[in-house]
Each structure stands twice: as structure tokens, then as C-alpha cells.
Amino acid sequence: MDTEILNIKDSIEKSLELLRGYLDLEVAKKRLQELSQKAEDPNLWSNQNQAKAILKEKTYLETNIQKIISISENLQAYLEMIELAEAEGDEEIYKETLAQLKELEKSVKVQEIECLLSGELDEKGCFLEIHSGAGGTESDDWASMLMRMYQRWIERHNFKYEIIDSLVGEEAGIKSVTFKIHGKNAFGWLKTERGVHRLVRVSPFNSAGKRHTSFASVWIYPQIDNDVSVEIIEADLRIDTYRSSGAGGQHVNTTDSAVRITHLPSKIVVQCQNSRSQHKNKEECMSMLKSKLYELEIKKLEDKDDKKNAEKTEIGWGNQIRSYVLHPYKMVKDLRTQHQTSNSVAVLDGDIDEFIHAVLVKSTAGKGLKLQSG
Numbered sequence: 001m002d003t004e005i006l007n008i009k010d011s012i013e014k015s016l017e018l019l020r021g022y023l024d025l026e027v028a029k030k031r032l033q034e035l036s037q038k039a040e041d042p043n044l045w046s047n048q049n050q051a052k053a054i055l056k057e058k059t060y061l062e063t064n065i066q067k068i069i070s071i072s073e074n075l076q077a078y079l080e081m082i083e084l085a086e087a088e089g090d091e092e093i094y095k096e097t098l099a100q101l102k103e104l105e106k107s108v109k110v111q112e113i114e115c116l117l118s119g120e121l122d123e124k125g126c127f128l129e130i131h132s133g134a135g136g137t138e139s140d141d142w143a144s145m146l147m148r149m150y151q152r153w154i155e156r157h158n159f160k161y162e163i164i165d166s167l168v169g170e171e172a173g174i175k176s177v178t179f180k181i182h183g184k185n186a187f188g189w190l191k192t193e194r195g196v197h198r199l200v201r202v203s204p205f206n207s208a209g210k211r212h213t214s215f216a217s218v219w220i221y222p223q224i225d226n227d228v229s230v231e232i233i234e235a236d237l238r239i240d241t242y243r244s245s246g247a248g249g250q251h252v253n254t255t256d257s258a259v260r261i262t263h264l265p266s267k268i269v270v271q272c273q274n275s276r277s278q279h280k281n282k283e284e285c286m287s288m289l290k291s292k293l294y295e296l297e298i299k300k301l302e303d304k305d306d307k308k309n310a311e312k313t314e315i316g317w318g319n320q321i322r323s324y325v326l327h328p329y330k331m332v333k334d335l336r337t338q339h340q341t342s343n344s345v346a347v348l349d350g351d352i353d354e355f356i357h358a359v360l361v362k363s364t365a366g367k368g369l370k371l372q373s374g
Contacts, residue, residue, distance in 0.1 A: 005082060009101075011105055012075050012101075012105050018115075019071075019111060032061045064115075082094060112357065113357050116357075116361065119188060123185050125182045125184075125223040126221060127181070127291060128150060128218065129178045130219075131216060131217045132169070133217065134215070135212075136170075136171075137171045137173065140171070140173030141205070142197075143169075144173035145348060146218065147174060149347070149350055156350050157189070158183070159181055160181070161181045163179060163274060164273075165271050189356060191220050192355075196319045196321060197218060197320065198214070201326035221295050222295060224294050230290045239282070243258060258281060259278060261286070268296075270285045324344060336362065339358040
């Protein structure tokens with residue numbers, strides 16, 4: 001086998017080893033036997049909440065144990081097929097199987113990341129906000145580049161999204177944008193992207209061709225289900241309405257349908273303008289506010305500060321989590337993990353899973369991982 005195939009094989013086997021460790025495979029199998037016995041109890045549904053929890057955990061364990069088994073079996077099958085293709089000189093089968101092996105490697109990396117998502121809110125959908133920093137057109141353009149990067153990432157992972165609010169730049173790009181992202185584990189995946197992102201490039205807006213540094217912040221917070229209780233006092237809110245300011249459309253600048261809500265005690269501001277209905281926009285704002293307040297409380301309980309908050313963090317030097325250098329060389333580097341790549345084109349096209357994985361591994365190192373039941 002050539003070096004490329006051996007490297008892919010080693011990568012998959014390493015991920016498999018990690019997956020078995022994350023899940024604690026032998027313990028998981030024993031737990032699954034216990035849950036299967038409980039599921040067969042005729043009195044199971046006498047307590048519906050307990051029954052749902054048992055079945056949910058049982059399904060989770062069955063799914064993830066089977067994934068590990070399938071990955072191992074597929075790896076062995078592909079390696080045998082490649083050996084056979086090499087022996088018979090069948091180049092077509094060789095290339096086809098190599099492509100399948102590469103797809104298996106990608107899927108294993110996805111499984112590995114999802115095994116690291118053990119936080120209370122990780123399985124939720126999320127809101128993603130991007131805000132341009134000081135610097136006018138340069139930063140607005142950088143914010144729009146980040147917007148495209150996350151749109152491409154969302155598409156790669158088959159999530160769905162809608163733009164809740166946006167403010168375009170005066171000359172180019174965007175001042176800010178808010179996505180609502182739907183899909184299991186969306187918050188768990190994207191929570192590591194929260195912080196200030198720095199771009200270094202030759203300015204396309206400067207005729208002298210000078211190098212320029214731009215900043216934009218990203219803020220991620222989870223969607224909260226209706227059954228989560230978050231008390232919001234009406235007197236603590238300032239509610240403003242205004243005309244939509246999007247890039248155009250039939251409902252733009254016709255009525256004061258856009259809504260902005262300020263939570264005075266926390267100074268959290270949320271706004272929405274994606275509907276022609278002021279009532280619907282207010283409802284979406286309240287949902288966003290509820291999510292932000294809930295996560296704020298969770299962080300307090302975990303003794304974490306809120307310095308990453310886009311509304312409270314200075315978008316500039318000293319606060320960045322990742323640098324994207326396009327000139328005089330190409331390199332994207334995460335300053336938390338030191339993980340880096342020279343393939344800046346792929347990163348800006350949404351290929352950021354390696355960065356997410358590196359941060360998740362670092363954040364869980366030495367803490368131990370609990371079994372998810374999601």
C-alpha cells in the first residue's frame with residue numbers, strides 16, 4: 001500500500017481508538033444490556049418521563065456502538081479491496097475504493113467531534129452573530145467573508161439556517177448578521193468559534209496595495225426549548241420598533257416591523273427583522289433573549305465569566321482567537337491550540353472542522369467525558 005493509504009488507515013485507527021475511549025465501549029455494552037432489560041419491563045410506561053429517558057439512552061448507545069463496529073468493518077473491507085485491486089492492477093476499483101476510504105475518514109472525524117459534545121446544551125440548535133470591528137469598509141468586508149465561511153460550513157454539515165437580522169455596510173460587506181441554525185449538536189459544534197477573528201491581507205479597497213488588519217467578532221448561543229423556564233420581567237425590557245434595513249425585498253422600508261429588545265439589567269440587545277409581522281419579530285427576539293439569559297446563568301453556575309460576549313468584548317488586538325493571514329504568506333492559526341494550516345482557501349470555504357476538533361480536545365483534556373444520552 002502507498003503512503004497516502006497508510007496515512008488514512010492510521011488516521012482512522014487513531015480515531016477509532018479515541019471513539020472507543022470516549023464511549024468507554026465495554027461499559028457502554030454492559031449499560032446497554034441493563035437498559036434493554038428495563039425496556040422489556042411491562043411496567044415501563046407507568047412512569048413516562050423515566051421510560052422516555054431509558055429509551056433515549058438506549059437508542060443513543062445502540063447507535064454509537066453500531067457506528068464504531070461499522071467503521072471498523074468498513075475500514076477492513078476497503079483495505080482488502082485496495083489490496084485486491086493492486087494485485088489485479090485494477091486502477092478503476094483502486095481509485096473508487098480510495099475515494100470511499102477518504103469519505104470514511106471524514107465521517108470518523110465527525111463522529112469523534114460529536115463524542116466530545118457532552119455539555120448540557122451541546123445538542124441544541126443555535127444562534128450565530130457576526131459583528132464587524134473598527135475599521136469601516138475593511139472590517140465590514142471581513143465580516144461578510146466570515147458570514148460566507150459559516151454558510152458554507154452549515155451546508156457541508158446539512159444544517160439549515162435562516163437570517164434573523166442583518167445590517168449591510170455603507171460601501172461593502174456587513175456591519176452585523178444573526179443566523180438561526182437548526183440541527184442537532186449545532187451549538188456543540190460552533191460554540192468554539194466564539195471570539196474575535198483577525199484577518200491580515202492586502203487591502204482590495206486601498207489603491208496603494210498596503211497590508212491591512214481587520215477584526216470581526218463571532219458570538220454563539222444555544223436555542224432554548226419552550227419547556228425551559230427563564231423569568232423575564234417586562235419592566236426590565238426596552239422594546240423599540242423600526243423599519244427593516246436589509247438589502248431589499250417586498251417588506252423592506254414599508255412598516256415599522258423590525259423589533260429591537262434591550263434587557264436593561266444585563267445590557268443584552270437582540271433584534272429581528274426577517275418577518276413582515278412585528279409580532280413574529282418580537283417573538284423571535286424574546287426567544288433569542290431567553291437563550292442568551294439562560295446561557296448566562298449556566299455560565300455563572302459553572303464559574304465562567306462572560307468575556308467572550310460580542311456585546312462586551314472589544315473587537316481588536318489582544319482578544320482574537322484565530323488569525324487568517326493571506327499576505328505575505330497564507331496561514332490560518334488558532335491562538336488557543338496553535339493548530340494551523342496553509343490552506344486558507346479551504347478554511348474560508350467552510351473547512352473549519354480541524355480547528356473545532358482541536359479546541360474541543362483541549363477543553364476536555366483531563367476532565368473525563370460522560371456518556372451522552374442524546
